[in-house]
Amino acid sequence: MPIYEYRCNQCLKKFDQLILNPKENPQVICRKCGGKNLTRLLSSFAYHRSEEDRMAEFDTSKPAGDEFYKDSRNIGLHAKKRAKELGIDLGSQFDETVEKARSVSNLDDIKKISEV
Numbered sequence: 063m064p065i066y067e068y069r070c071n072q073c074l075k076k077f078d079q080l081i082l083n084p085k086e087n088p089q090v091i092c093r094k095c096g097g098k099n100l101t102r103l104l105s106s107f108a109y110h111r112s113e114e115d116r117m118a119e120f121d122t123s124k125p126a127g128d129e130f131y132k133d134s135r136n137i138g139l140h141a142k143k144r145a146k147e148l149g150i151d152l153g154s155q156f157d158e159t160v161e162k163a164r165s166v167s168n169l170d171d172i173k174k175i176s177e178v
């Protein structure tokens with residue numbers, strides 16, 4: 063039962079959808095606006111898995127060095143993992159902040175955002 067990520071072409075909302083039987087070409091509708099004009103985002107599934115893997119390996123009790131933050135995919139990982147350990151739901155707004163941080167090129171800015 064794969065989980066696919068879709069983007070609504072109408073309102074641009076992104077959401078995950080569990081597909082019970084992909085062969086049946088299920089009709090997926092946008093959760094926000096009900097639109098049926100959706101684009102399936104192919105890379106997302108692998109991306110989510112690898113982030114989970116990195117989070118599992120990541121030890122928040124040790125300070126992360128500059129090398130760690132050179133991989134932009136690690137940005138936000140510290141905060142996410144700490145939140146998970148503490149049982150805090152950071153919500154989708156945090157993901158947006160992380161996405162923004164990942165597009166920032168200045169390492170000091172990245173550290174500031176990711177160690178909040």
Ligand SMILES: [Zn+2]
Pocket residue numbers: 070071072073074075092093094095096097
């Ligand atoms: Zn929509």
